[in-house]
Amino acid sequence: MKKSILIVTLGLFVLVAIVLFRTFSFTAPQLSNALPLVELKSDGKLLSQAITYETISHKSEMRNDSVFVAFHNFLQDSFPKLHKELSREVVNEHSLLYTWKGSDPSKKPLVLTGHMDVVPVDYASRNDWDASPFSGEILDGNIYGRGAIDDKGSLIAIMESIENLISQGFEPSRTLILAFGHDEEIGGDEGAKEMSRILEERGTEAWMVIDEGGTLATGIVPGIDGTVALIGTSEKGYVSLEVSADMGGGHSSMPEPMNALEAVNRAIYKLKENPLPDRFSEPILGFVDYIGPHLPFVQKMAFANTWLFKPIIFNTYKKSASGSALVHTTQVVTMFNSGLKDNVVPTRARAVVNYRLLPGDSPEVILGRAKDLINDTVVKVTIYDDFEVSASPISDHSSSEFEFLAQAIQAVNPEVIISPYLVLGATDGRYYYNITDKVFRFSPIPLKKDDLSRIHGVNERVLITGYAKSVSFYGTLIKNS
Ligand SMILES: [Zn+2]
Structure with a gap:
């Protein structure tokens, strides 16, 4: 009897020792230093204007084609340098595929994707908005409207960063491809699926693809008060x-x-x-x-x-x-x-x-x-x-590409904790595994807990300061790549 008590006690002691040892030696994977920050300014006005185009995705017979054309014209007027330096192709009438040719052909292209379409605003909830959902109105430092987070915020930030970099005389060594779909919210069949097919047909092998889906989450991950950069790897x-x-x-x-x-x-x-x-x-x-x-x-x-x-x-x-x-x-x-x-x-x-x-x-x-x-x-x-x-393939979070993305995020947000993540919804990202096995889902727009219900919901909005940081994030990512 005594002997068995002794064995159980000893066993428990060993178990506790193992648990404590593992706890105290548990450290996060070390990432190397952040990339040099490329700080770019933005007042958010272009995003505010972009929101006024009601680019709601519908099956083609119900879609308002003229609003997509107007949106394309708005992009051309707003980003003249970009449209001079980058080649632009229209895919399936409304999706846009841009190429910024790099000087070093040995570097695989970086592909940034996003979508210009938005979900409709539920008519019954229109009056619950603090600002009209397609006004792009700015209230208390926030840009309001459908698409502010999902996904015009990222799309316009990408373009604004490039326009800025061109103004500074930057010329890329790595080719940059932008793939902006027009039907992500209804499955991406005409947009992302077709653009990824075109890229594959051309033999494009991407360095990595970065799409929406992950986020800079503050107060969202249980147990962490600070900000976590959740990078969707699947x-x-x-x-x-x-x-x-x-x-x-x-x-x-x-x-x-x-x-x-x-x-x-x-x-x-x-x-x-x-x-x-x-x-x-x-x-x-x-x-x-x-x-x-x-x-x-x-x-x-x-x-x-x-x-x-x-x-x-x-x-x-x-x-x-x-x-x-x-x-x-x-x-x-x-x-x-x-x-x-x-x-x-x-x-x-x-x-x-x-x-x-x-x-x-x-x-x-x-x-x-x-x-x-x-x-x-x-x-x-x-x-x-x-x-x-099925679930998408899993992009390797121990890869150098993941680390590079993390370093760009940390350049703009030094205090942030980086983590891989599983995206719960569907994104255009899943189509691009035909040109790389590194598809990462991350939007640099910061979100707090109450912002989650704004996506596809009422009062979708983004802080101008948060949006400006997104422009710097893309600038940092592109310039250092
Ligand atoms: Zn989206």
């Missing part, structure tokens, strides 16, 4: 499943034991009862390594010892919807249609379940899993709308 996949049943209906006074609506309901319940398991994907393991050492002691201990504290970390992240989405493939019912009248048994029912896939979960696996779980001969499970995409 983005989640997407699939929706249709769960349907067709069965005999009839009068509600003489119901059969099961009808279509009840069958689909039962199937959906089975899915709901079986969420996909929590797990770490490679971008999140990177996040753990980069963020962990900066956390308060207890959290740091958990992050330093994921082999032991995985469930605690998962529980912490499951407290918020966005945290939870980082550690599992999400599953949510988004549509349910059935029934016509209170005294008629419906003959048909249909529900749609949307999934956002962690790297490693394919749409086929999700479909097979749902069929196995539902296991009901009257219920059909199919992929909805023929649209499915």
Whole structure:
């Protein structure tokens, strides 16, 4: 008896020693010094004007083509030097592909992407805006309007930085390619997909591609009060499943034991009862390594010892919807249609379940899993709308390209903590893996917690000072590359 107590005590002692040793020796990967800062000034006026063009993305038959043409003209008028120095191609009517030829052909091109289209403003919420959503009005140092963050902020900052660099007489040694899509918000089929195809056809091998998706996040990462530069190294996949049943209906006074609506309901319940398991994907393991050492002691201990504290970390992240989405493939019912009248048994029912896939979960696996779980001969499970995409490949966060990007971010924001990240939504970035395996998603526009709901929401806005820093970020990135 005494001996076993001794062994258990000794075992615990060793365990605690390992946990503490790992915690105290847990340090963030060391990045080399920041790049020399290229400080550029901006008053944000051009972004403010850019917002006034209502470049809302719609399928081509509903799109207002003239507003995209007007926006192109605005760019040409606002950035005359850029349009003189860079070659410009129009792709599929509205996307813009620019090339700034570098003097050193041995350097692979840097590709910066962005999109000029924006999501519409929900009519019911128009009055909730502090400034009219397409006014570009400046209030309290903020530029307001749809697209201020997503994604005209980045697009105009890129162009403004180049216009500035040309004014200073800068000539690039590395070729710079700008790829600005016009339909990112509806899938990027005409824009990014086509531009990436053109680049591939030309044999372009990019040094790296930088797209939107990551951010300068202040007060957003749990446990960190300061600013974290979240660089998206992968983005989640997407699939929706249709769960349907067709069965005999009839009068509600003489119901059969099961009808279509009840069958689909039962199937959906089975899915709901079986969420996909929590797990770490490679971008999140990177996040753990980069963020962990900066956390308060207890959290740091958990992050330093994921082999032991995985469930605690998962529980912490499951407290918020966005945290939870980082550690599992999400599953949510988004549509349910059935029934016509209170005294008629419906003959048909249909529900749609949307999934956002962690790297490693394919749409086929999700479909097979749902069929196995539902296991009901009257219920059909199919992929909805023929649209499915696995998570993107993972761009290496230990690469020199990632480090270069981090150094440019640190030049402008010296106090920032850098971390790899998994992007929860879809971006144009996924199309560009055909020309490089280094696609990084990062917008230099700083965001606070309450800004997250402004993206695609009410009162989208950006601080002029934050926007000006974005111009300096792109200047620093381009000039040093
Ligand atoms: Zn966007």
